[in-house]
Amino acid sequence: MGASAVPIKRAYKGAAMEGMLATWYARHTAKLAADFEAEARRIVAHLLPRARVLEVAPGPGYLAVELAKLGPYRITGLDISHSFVRIASEHAARSGFDIEFRRGDAASMPFPDNTFDFIVCRAAFKNFADPIGAMAEMHRVLNRDGAALIIDMRRDASNASLKAAADGARLGTVAALLTRLIFKQLRKRAYSSNDIQRMAATTPFDTADIRETSIGFDIWLRK
Ligand SMILES: C[S@@+](CC[C@H](N)C(=O)[O-])C[C@H]1O[C@@H](n2cnc3c(N)ncnc32)[C@H](O)[C@@H]1O
Numbered sequence: 001m002g003a004s005a006v007p008i009k010r011a012y013k014g015a016a017m018e019g020m021l022a023t024w025y026a027r028h029t030a031k032l033a034a035d036f037e038a039e040a041r042r043i044v045a046h047l048l049p050r051a052r053v054l055e056v057a058p059g060p061g062y063l064a065v066e067l068a069k070l071g072p073y074r075i076t077g078l079d080i081s082h083s084f085v086r087i088a089s090e091h092a093a094r095s096g097f098d099i100e101f102r103r104g105d106a107a108s109m110p111f112p113d114n115t116f117d118f119i120v121c122r123a124a125f126k127n128f129a130d131p132i133g134a135m136a137e138m139h140r141v142l143n144r145d146g147a148a149l150i151i152d153m154r155r156d157a158s159n160a161s162l163k164a165a166a167d168g169a170r171l172g173t174v175a176a177l178l179t180r181l182i183f184k185q186l187r188k189r190a191y192s193s194n195d196i197q198r199m200a201a202t203t204p205f206d207t208a209d210i211r212e213t214s215i216g217f218d219i220w221l222r223k
Pocket of ligand 1: 128
């Protein structure tokens with residue numbers, strides 16, 4: 001069988017976040033700077049100085065850069081999108097931080113076992129074609145006593161909470177309406193807390209500590 005006959009399995013659900021779509025996403029989420037800063041502050045409360053941190057699917061790299069601003073952490077990002085690896089690397093360099101962004105699949109990470117003290121993955125887990133594979137990889141690359149935090153939307157988020165979140169982003173009427181529609185689309189591929197527990201049970205994590213938020217949840221996985 002020739003190489004061209006080998007089926008290529010897509011690593012993500014939905015559209016490839018490349019080219020113009022990646023540029024649009026980077027511009028749009030740049031407006032959420034205060035959210036990324038708050039998220040970073042929340043995360044560093046769990047980090048020791050010089051901790052090795054992996055952000056899985058960092059997109060434009062805003063959270064990774066906010067983390068770098070808060071301490072001498074050794075930060076790496078891993079994303080499937082060529083465009084985002086470039087955009088995130090440029091953003092880090094412009095901000096004066098040495099962050100390595102690599103291209104790769106969350107379900108097949110290019111890192112040795114026991115490499116990171118902390119893993120964060122925001123607004124991306126529901127996009128993975130192989131979420132259980134990604135969870136298992138998080139376990140493999142975490143150090144003993146390390147923790148992973150997955151932040152994502154919940155499948156059972158109510159319409160009212162999606163509206164409140166879109167309105168709360170202070171985007172203007174049309175953009176808020178569009179954001180609500182996008183939220184509703186994304187919710188279709190999101191998971192429930194039960195789904196997450198079932199997935200965790202098939203990985204060496206065994207169990208997840210889940211804290212539900214307005215439209216999403218924080219999923220804590222401890223090695
Ligand atoms: C909605 S964006 C979120 C980006 C960023 N975490 C944020 O909070 O803005 C989803 C990200 O998941 C990445 N992604 C999707 N499937 C992936 C996979 N299998 N492995 C690594 N990254 C993946 C996309 O390239 C994109 O950067």
